[in-house]
Every structure is written in C-alpha cells, then in structure tokens.
Amino acid sequence: MRHNGHMPEAFATLHLEHSSTVDRAAEELRRAIFDGELESGTPLREVALASSLGVSRPTVREALTVLVAEGLATREPHRGVSVSAPEASSVRDVCAARWVLEGAGVRRWREADETHRQAVRTTLTAYTSAVREGGSYQELNERHLAFHVSLVGLTGSPRLVAMADELVVELKLALAQVERLRRNAHDEADTHAALVQLLEDDDIDGASAFLEKHLEDAAAEIIEALGLS
Amino acid sequence: MRHNGHMPEAFATLHLEHSSTVDRAAEELRRAIFDGELESGTPLREVALASSLGVSRPTVREALTVLVAEGLATREPHRGVSVSAPEASSVRDVCAARWVLEGAGVRRWREADETHRQAVRTTLTAYTSAVREGGSYQELNERHLAFHVSLVGLTGSPRLVAMADELVVELKLALAQVERLRRNAHDEADTHAALVQLLEDDDIDGASAFLEKHLEDAAAEIIEALGLS
DNA sequence: TCCCTCTCGATTGTCAGACAACCTGACAAA
DNA sequence: TTTGTCAGGTTGTCTGACAATCGAGAGGGA
Numbered sequence: 001m002r003h004n005g006h007m008p009e010a011f012a013t014l015h016l017e018h019s020s021t022v023d024r025a026a027e028e029l030r031r032a033i034f035d036g037e038l039e040s041g042t043p044l045r046e047v048a049l050a051s052s053l054g055v056s057r058p059t060v061r062e063a064l065t066v067l068v069a070e071g072l073a074t075r076e077p078h079r080g081v082s083v084s085a086p087e088a089s090s091v092r093d094v095c096a097a098r099w100v101l102e103g104a105g106v107r108r109w110r111e112a113d114e115t116h117r118q119a120v121r122t123t124l125t126a127y128t129s130a131v132r133e134g135g136s137y138q139e140l141n142e143r144h145l146a147f148h149v150s151l152v153g154l155t156g157s158p159r160l161v162a163m164a165d166e167l168v169v170e171l172k173l174a175l176a177q178v179e180r181l182r183r184n185a186h187d188e189a190d191t192h193a194a195l196v197q198l199l200e201d202d203d204i205d206g207a208s209a210f211l212e213k214h215l216e217d218a219a220a221e222i223i224e225a226l227g228l229s
Numbered sequence: 230m231r232h233n234g235h236m237p238e239a240f241a242t243l244h245l246e247h248s249s250t251v252d253r254a255a256e257e258l259r260r261a262i263f264d265g266e267l268e269s270g271t272p273l274r275e276v277a278l279a280s281s282l283g284v285s286r287p288t289v290r291e292a293l294t295v296l297v298a299e300g301l302a303t304r305e306p307h308r309g310v311s312v313s314a315p316e317a318s319s320v321r322d323v324c325a326a327r328w329v330l331e332g333a334g335v336r337r338w339r340e341a342d343e344t345h346r347q348a349v350r351t352t353l354t355a356y357t358s359a360v361r362e363g364g365s366y367q368e369l370n371e372r373h374l375a376f377h378v379s380l381v382g383l384t385g386s387p388r389l390v391a392m393a394d395e396l397v398v399e400l401k402l403a404l405a406q407v408e409r410l411r412r413n414a415h416d417e418a419d420t421h422a423a424l425v426q427l428l429e430d431d432d433i434d435g436a437s438a439f440l441e442k443h444l445e446d447a448a449a450e451i452i453e454a455l456g457l458s
Numbered sequence: 459t460c461c462c463t464c465t466c467g468a469t470t471g472t473c474a475g476a477c478a479a480c481c482t483g484a485c486a487a488a
Numbered sequence: 489t490t491t492g493t494c495a496g497g498t499t500g501t502c503t504g505a506c507a508a509t510c511g512a513g514a515g516g517g518a
Contacts (some may be wrong), residue, residue, distance in 0.1 A: 018306045021501070046470075056502045058287055061471095065291060069298040077249065078470055078509045097388040100333040159326040163392050250472070275499075285473045290499095307480045307499055 025053050025063035033072055033083055034138070036176045040085040044073060071170055086174035088228035094167050095219035098148065099212055101164050105154035106207050109199045112154040123150040124196050128189040141175055147192055151211075171222075178225040254282055254292035262301055262312055263367070265405045269314040273302060300399055315403035317457035323396050324448035327377065328441055330393050334383035335436050338428045341383040352379040353425050357418040370404055376421055380440075400451075407454040 029049075032038050044067075049060045064081045067073040075081045109117065127143040135143070145168045152164040191214060198207035258278075261267050273293060279286045293310045296302040304310045338346065356372040364372070374397045381393040420443060427436035 020306065045468095058503095059501065062291070062294060065294055066298070069295070079511095080470065093386050093388050096384070096386045097392075100329065100384065100386070100389060104329040104333070155325070155329065157322050157325045157329070159322050159396065160329060163326075167388065287474095288472065308482095309498065 021055055021059050022062045022066070025049075025055055025059060026066045028053065029063060029067055030070075030072065034172055034176050038083050040083045040173070040177055043080055043082045045080065071166065072173055084173060086170070086177060086226060086228075088223045088226070090170065091174055091222050091226070091228075092219050094170050095215045098164065098167055099215045101155075101160055101167070102148055102151040102211055102215070103208055104160070105151040106199065106211055107204060108154050108156075109204055109207070110202070113156060116150075116153045116156060119153055120147070120150045120196065120199075123147040124192055128193065131189040141172065144188065144192075145171065174222055174226065178222070250284055250288050251291045251295070254278075254284055254288060255295045257282065258292060258296055259299075259301065263401055263405050267312050269312045269402070269406055272309050272311045274309065300395065301402055313402060315399070315406060315455060315457075317452045317455070319399065320403055320451050320455070320457075321448050323399050324444045327393065327396055328444045330384075330389055330396070331377055331380040331440060331444070332437055333389070334380040335428065335440055336433060337383050337385075338433055338436070339431070342385060345379075345382045345385060348382055349376070349379045349425065349428075352376040353421055357422065360418040370401065373417065373421075374400065403451055403455065407451070 029038075029044070038044075044064060046057050046060050046064070049064075050057045053060065064073060064075070068075045068081060072084055073081045074084045105112075123143065123146050127140070127147050130139055130143045149161060149164045149168060152161050155161075195207055195210050195214070198210060258267075258273070267273075275286050275289050275293070278289045278293075282289065293302060293304070297304045297310060301313060302310045303313045334341075352372065352375050356369070356376050359368055359372045378390060378393045378397060381390050384390075424436055424439050424443070427439060
C-alpha cells in the first residue's frame with residue numbers, strides 16, 4: 001500500500017469520510033437548530049441530550065463546545081449552553097461584515113480566476129433553477145446564501161470564504177427563527193441575476209452599489225421579520 | 230444584596246474573571262506557543278499535558294479543542310493534536326485577508342466614529358512609545374498588530390474586528406517561529422505614523438495604497454524569514 | 459404582607475479509571 | 489518486494505462519581 005511515491009496521482013479522488021461521534025452529534029444539533037426544531041434560547045441540557053442521542057455526557061459536552069465555537073450556541077458558566085438568540089444589532093453587523101467581504105469579491109471580478117467567476121455563475125443557476133422548480137424554503141435559503149459566499153470566493157482567499165461561511169451560519173440561525181412565520185419562499189433570483197449581469201457587463205461600480213443596497217435591504221427585512229426593533 | 234434594581238449604574242465597572250480550568254489550561258498553552266516554547270509541529274499529548282498542568286485528561290481535551298478551533302493547533306483523527314505549522318500559502322492568504330479587512334477600515338476613515346479614529350491614534354502612540362523605550366520583541370509585536378486591528382475597528386463592525394483578531398493569531402503563531410531566528414526588533418513605527426498622517430490629511434486613496442504595499446511587504450518578509458519558498 | 463435567609467434539587471465543572479478502536483513501526487512470511 | 493501479523497502507544501468514548509454553583513421554594517422576622 002505504499003504506492004504513493006511511485007504513482008502520486010493514483011486514487012487521488014478517493015476520500016473516506018472520517019466522522020467521529022462528536023462530529024455526528026454536532027451535525028445533528030446543527031440540523032435541529034437550522035430546521036427550527038430548537039428555538040433560540042432553548043437550553044441544551046447535557047444529560048438529556050446524552051440520552052436522546054445515545055451517547056455519553058463527555059461526548060455531548062465536546063459537541064456543545066463545537067457549537068459554541070461556531071456561534072450557534074452560547075455558554076454561560078454554571079448555567080449551561082443554550083441556542084443563541086439573534087439580536088437586531090448582530091443581524092445588522094453580520095450584513096455589514098458581509099458587505100465588506102462580498103464587496104471585496106465583486107470589486108475583484110476582473111482580476112479573479114476564471115474558475116471563481118464560473119463558480120459564481122454556477123451557484124446562481126443552481127439558485128434560479130431551485131426557485132423555478134419550487135424547492136423547499138430551506139433549499140432556497142441554502143442556495144441563495146451559497147451564491148453570496150461564491151462572491152467572496154472571487155477574492156481567491158480561503159480565509160475570507162471561511163469567514164463568510166461563519167457569517168452565513170449566523171444568518172441561517174436567525175432565519176430558522178422566522179422560517180415558520182413567513183413561508184413565502186422569497187424569490188430574489190431576478191435580483192441576483194441582475195447583479196451578475198452587471199458584472200458580466202463590466203459595470204463593477206454598479207454591481208457594487210447594487211450589492212450594498214441588496215444587503216441593507218436584507219438586514220432590514222430579517223430584523224423586521226424577527227420582530228426586533 | 231439585591232440592590233441591582235435600585236442602583237443600575239453602580240458597580241458597572243466591576244468585572245470578576247470567571248475563569249474555568251479549561252480556560253486557564255488553554256491560556257497556558259497559548260502562552261507557551263506564542264513564547265516559542267512549543268515549536269510548530271510539536272505533538273500535544275493529552276496524558277503528558279494532563280500531568281504537566283495538573284489537570285485531568287478530559288480538561289486537557291477541551292482545552293485542545295479550543296486551540297484547534299482557534300487555528301493554533303491541528304487535530305488529525307486518532308493521531309492527536311499538534312501545533313499548527315505556518316505555510317507560505319497561508320501567510321500570503323492571511324495578509325490578503327487582512328488587506329480586505331484593514332482596507333475596508335481605512336476607506337471608512339471619514340465616516341468612522343470619532344471614538345474609533347481616536348483608538349487608531351492611541352494604539353499608534355502605544356506602539357511608537359514602546360519602540361522608543363525599547364520594549365521586548367513580543368511587546369512590540371503585540372502593539373504593532375493591535376494597531377492594525379484598530380484599523381479594522383474603523384468599520385465599526387465587531388465581527389470584522391473578531392475576524393481580524395483571528396487572523397492576527399495566525400500571524401503571531403508564524404512570528405513565534407521566527408522569533409528566535411531574527412532578534413532585530415523591527416522598527417516600523419515610522420511607516421505606521423506615515424499611514425496615519427495620510428489619513429489625517431484626508432488622503433484616503435494614498436493611505437489605502439500605502440497599506441496594501443505594507444501588507445504585501447510584510448507577507449514577503451515573513452515568508453522569507455520562515456525559510457519557505 | 460413583605461423581605462431576608464436558608465436549604466434543597468438540578469445542573470454543570472472536573473476528576474478518575476477503564477476499554478475499544480486506531481495508528482505506527484517492526485518483524486515474519488509468501 | 490509485497491503482504492500478513494503483532495506489540496506498544498495514543499486517542500475516542502464510556503461509566504461513575506463528587507464538588508461547586510445556580511434557581512426556586514420554604515420558613516422566619518419585621
């Protein structure tokens with residue numbers, strides 16, 4: 001099995017999923033939060049989760065520290081972990097930060113790798129086709145946000161993309177709270193297509209301004225849907 | 230002792246450090262890494278750390294997961310945690326990401342809160358005075374990077390500042406590796422003073438270009454000092 | 459009646475010990 | 489040279505336990 005030296009390219013596409021129990025527990029909690037099964041503020045009791053998930057308390061603890069590190073949950077000393085509650089200020093801040101990251105990507109449209117430009121087009125068509133085929137609310141959300149992250153990808157910086165992902169996680173947490181309130185699958189596909197068209201036409205400034213407005217609107221809309229001031 | 234309702238403003242400045250054993254262990258590990266006591270690549274064995282720190286293995290595990298989440302260490306399944314090794318590509322990427330964040334701050338100099346502008350001036354003088362008084366290498370590093378983070382503070386976004394902090398942590402990890410190689414306390418105070426002067430003169434574009442060059446130089450310098458291609 | 463104090467249960471933080479799964483390296487066998 | 493096998497060490501996970509702490513309700517005094 002030491003063929004690596006001789007044939008470095010062989011089996012390069014193979015990749016075995018190395019999932020630990022902690023990872024699976026964290027993933028299950030993430031899913032429950034994004035699906036709205038766990039409302040914000042819900043306390044995540046260690047013993048209860050341990051028996052529910054069929055794992056031991058230390059394993060649950062590790063999974064919870066992962067969630068806390070991701071910002072999905074909040075730990076208060078000696079008071080336990082609970083699902084984070086989105087606030088108006090944090091939603092505004094997330095969108096402001098997104099504007100910095102995504103705007104940086106948009107401004108680099110010309111200099112960006114053709115690969116990254118193509119990724120933007122791909123995520124856009126994935127979103128629009130999901131809208132056309134009437135995908136579920138969650139699927140639309142996923143594709144919509146994936147498009148925005150792909151804009152950050154134009155910078156070519158893995159770290160900026162990772163940061164955008166973290167911001168998107170916070171947004172998904174907030175959106176999971178309003179999901180059962182407004183079921184009207186928002187159809188913003190046209191807006192995004194217009195944005196990409198501006199880029200294709202080399203109107204970088206126009207696209208930049210367009211994006212800024214779009215993000216501001218999104219922040220206001222989410223805050224309003226959350227019922228926060 | 231239930232006077233909170235009566236005097237909401239009293240004792241507002243008091244803040245008790247609620248440090249758990251895990252936090253202290255993580256802090257000690259961080260210090261050891263930044264001080265260069267632990268070279269990059271050093272495996273962090275759980276049992277050895279537990280006996281050294283005088284805590285139990287689960288506590289060490291939690292501290293290690295914190296370090297991994299911060300990017301200071303890397304966990305490979307069933308192979309343990311080891312101090313992260315800086316690579317040329319990651320240093321370049323960190324500086325590219327810093328350019329996006331700090332550049333966004335610099336471009337908002339005019340619109341920024343006076344508080345944030347003042348913070349930039351304060352961190353600059355803290356850096357320059359430390360240089361003048363011949364502070365230790367680590368102190369200079371600390372102040373130098375604090376100045377750069379304060380530029381991100383101009384955006385007024387806590388999340389962007391947090392991201393800048395994470396990037397700076399990665400940089401400090403890389404710098405800890407070269408610390409014992411080049412002891413020449415780099416004196417870049419003049420450079421930074423010139424940057425702030427450009428801002429005070431309202432030459433935003435000039436400051437922006439200045440910063441971009443400075444960050445590119447820093448990346449090249451660090452990579453060269455690390456001995457990476 | 460209202461307020462203070464105190465105790466009790468619940469929960470977390472931390473520890474100790476244990477076992478299986480797994481990686482590494484070395485050696486034997488084909 | 490390649491493969492099978494084994495031993496040692498390390499991690500992943502479990503069980504059980506105990507102290508520290510928090511929240512709420514009971515009880516006593518003004």
